[in-house]
Amino acid sequence: MNDFQPMTVLNETATADRPWLASLVGIHDANTITLDLTKFVAGVHYESGNLLQPRNVLKSGIPLGLNDTTGLYEPYAGPTSEAQTVTVTGSPTGGTYTLTFSGQTTAGIPYNATPAQVRAALEALSNVNPGDVVVSGGPHPGTPVIVTFAGQYLGDDVTQMTASATNLTGGASPAVTVTTSTAGGAAGASNGTQKLAGFLATESLFAPGSTKTSGALLWYGEVFAAKCPIPFDPANVTATRPGVSIHYR
Known part of the structure; x- marks a missing residue:
């Protein structure tokens, strides 16, 4: 249907x-x-x-x-915006992990973090402004979160984040991995x-x-x-x- x-465009004044x-x-x-x-x-x-x-x-x-x-x-x-997937494995029951983006490392992120908590941790970095990341998925540890770069990084091929699981506790060998699910910068x-x-x-x-x-x-x-x-x-x-x-x- x-x-x-x-559609008529007349003398526009406002x-x-x-x-x-x-x-x-x-x-x-x-x-x-x-x-x-x-x-x-x-x-x-x-x-x-x-x-x-x-x-x-x-x-x-x-x-x-x-x-x-x-x-x-x-x-x-x-150009597409980069999306990176953060996955917590090993079924931790406590503690925190960190993410590092372009040389800046977040404060501890809870093992069972929601997307909002991951976003807040990233936006607290000096090189990430409010609105520079959109976080979906989660919560940890059962479901990965997806960090999509926006704002000043919209459509850019950004550096892949790294993660540290040193402070995660419980479970069986808890770990955190970051993978690039959608590379930024390429034509959409x-x-x-x-x-x-x-x-x-x-x-x-x-x-x-x-x-x-x-x-x-x-x-x-x-x-x-x-x-x-x-x-x-x-x-x-x-x-x-x-x-x-x-x-x-």
């Missing part, structure tokens, strides 16, 4: 729902495009509808790429969406179950990259579609 709504838009220059030249809704994720790219507003709402400011095979626009698939796709095509200029509404809808593409203008609804680092953009001219603040 497709849901195409009329950026009320577009804090990411640094300049109105170029907004008059936004192109009407077709979006492949099957590639967008609820809660990430769009807000689901409700009884008062039954249509889903795609967020403005989403970086977009053009799929060369389908001719449809999808979320920009720039090879179908054309790895080239930045621009940003979704305005919110787009579509009915649940729709597979396509129309949108407006901002391909010329100025953007506050840090305010985009999807984590985006201009320094990682290695390729753009022809004609794209976006400047960042």
Whole structure:
């Protein structure tokens, strides 16, 4: 099912729902495009509808790429962010372990740490700012935690962390290992969406179950990259579609 709504960009004088838009220059030249809704994720790219507003709402400011095979626009698939898996083995019953990242070592992390505790330990390092890591999985020791690098490390090939299990107790030879589950820095796709095509200029509404809808593409203008609804680092953009001219603040 497709849901195409009329898209007209008129004389824009405000950026009320577009804090990411640094300049109105170029907004008059936004192109009407077709979006492949099957590639967008609820809660990430769009807000689901409700009884008062039954249509889903795609967020403005989403970086977009053009799929060369389908001719449809999808979320920009720039360089991937690194993900590292921390696994506690040997069934410890007490104690702590540490992680070392680029020469900085955390305080003791509990043997049964939750993702939030691992994140807090990493964010306490001098080279990790709040928002630089997203931690999922866990809790230890039964389930590994996955540390995905974001913020200043978004899309980067970062140094693999090391771990020390010296202070773990109980169990049978407790240990901690770190493996790189997703290497950072490589292009996230090879179908054309790895080239930045621009940003979704305005919110787009579509009915649940729709597979396509129309949108407006901002391909010329100025953007506050840090305010985009999807984590985006201009320094990682290695390729753009022809004609794209976006400047960042």
